[in-house]
Amino acid sequence: MNTIILNGSPKGNSEKCNSQIFAEQFVKDMKNPCEIKCIAQNVPKELAQYVADFDAIILILPLYIHAMPGIVMKFIEELEPATSKGKSIGFIIQAGFIETAQHKYVGRYLENLAERLNYSYLGTVSKGEAAAIYMYPKMFKKVLKLLSELGVAYEKNHAFDDEVVKKLTNPYELSKFKLWLLRLVNKVGLGNIGWHKVLRENDVMDKRLDRPFL
Amino acid sequence: MKALILNGERSFEYSLSKFSKIIEDLLKGAGYQIKTIILHEKNIGNCIGCFGCWLKKPGICIIEDDAQEVAREVINSDIIIYLTPVTFGGYSSQLKKALDRNISLISPFFGTYHGEVHHRPRYKKYPSLIGIGVFSEYNKDQAELFTNLVERNAYNFHSPSHASQVFTAGESLQEIELKINSLLSKVGVNYE
Incomplete structure (x- = not known):
């Protein structure tokens, strides 16, 4: 083979x-x-x-x-x-x-x-x-x-x-509890830590939510 | 109101201009401004997965080619139409590579939508999505796959509404017009 x-x-x-x-x-x-x-x-x-x-x-x-x-x-x-x-x-x-x-x-x-x-x-x-x-x-x-x-x-x-x-x-789907937990993590901003680190390193943290095409 | 047709026909096979013309005429009749982009006529490179559009120049792809114009047109439209030959149940590579470059329109940050994790919206408003796939030879499984893909992409890009339809290349103009009319109604196009 x-x-x-x-x-x-x-x-x-x-x-x-x-x-x-x-x-x-x-x-x-x-x-x-x-x-x-x-x-x-x-x-x-x-x-x-x-x-x-x-x-x-x-x-x-x-x-x-x-x-x-x-x-x-x-x-x-x-x-x-x-x-x-x-x-x-x-x-x-x-x-x-x-x-x-x-x-x-x-x-x-x-x-x-x-x-x-x-x-x-x-x-x-x-x-x-x-x-x-x-x-x-x-x-x-x-x-x-x-x-x-x-x-x-x-x-x-x-x-x-x-x-x-x-x-x-595994996991194929997220349980209701896991979804609730993720919502909480995102709400308090813990889910963004990794992204924020790189945005800061690139000196564009203040531009992270920009809408340049409007 | 604005509508954008992304025509993903491939230069070496049947043209999709017949479909494009019908969509344009119907939308003009409903008072829309229409723009059609024939993707193979544009200079669009492949997404290289660098996340530069999220982390280096937020909202703008770092590759400077015509995909930036496509993204700008997409986000400033009320309706977007993916017009493509159906290739094994998916979009043509022309359309797919243009859509890959549209991740600049969403945010890197995650949220939960439809019971799944997705990227959050970057903009307040996104266009409704219509997918139109054209078969050289109809295949039921692939037709279902196409419908499913349009639905998934509507979730990815936060479309407020979506609809899709597959055609075979030989359908009459009248049949095509009727079906497209129905699709447009599904995303709220009103002729009055």
Whole structure:
């Protein structure tokens, strides 16, 4: 089974790219690590032709306004349906929002895409609350370990491991209590601390609520 | 009242001008000023996920190209129409990359809406959203996906109301006009 890992983030292989970190973690403990390519650093049509020679594709992407980033869409438009059976494709989505139910639309889209491309669908793994991984990797050791376990199990079984997927996907939805807590956190401003820190560093704190297009 | 059509047709396939013309005529009849932007004629780069529009130049994307004009037009409209070929149930990459650049119109800060976490609004008022998808060949699952995506994007961009409809390229002008008329009514367009 010859698998290629695609990083669908517009940030490509930058050190600030969470999808790249996900990709590297996924292959880290494999006996024969898969090749990783970045969509952002390739010509979409050429990359689409290149991946056609692989038995399987794992596409790792960030969530951009409830769907894939524009560059991933462009790449998808260049893919041709497989002419033979036996090829497979799977997806790993990472996003800043806590609850992975927000990936619901794109998950269904990707399943439909696999079918239209004549690929077996390996599933879509969702990880929420992932935006800060590149900034504070030590705080996300557990997530990074799970990604490596996902990769090891994939190399062995050519499938996503249900137990690992479940751990990564949790929480799927927010309980009423958690929503209440979040409202409280936002009301007292605790949820803004991280943003405010960067706004101050950039000397634009007073402009944070600007409406420049009115 | 202002309306904006974002036409996400792709330069290498069927034109969506027929749909655009019908929308323009109907909205003009209801007293709207219309602007249509054919996205593939514009210079719009991809969002690079840098959050510069939130944290460096709040409200303005740091990439200086035509996406800034698109964002300005969007927020100053009462209705926005996403007009696009349906590609596997989603928008064309032309439209998608333009929308990715619109996150400058919302705030980085979080709030809870519809029982989910979303980014808070930056502006006091946002346009209503209409999604119009055109199939070369109709597919039920993809039609549902398209409707769902428009709804999700209406939540992302705090649209006060939204509606969507898919068409197949071969539908008659009369059928198209009837359906678009119904869509416009759903977001409050009034012909009186």
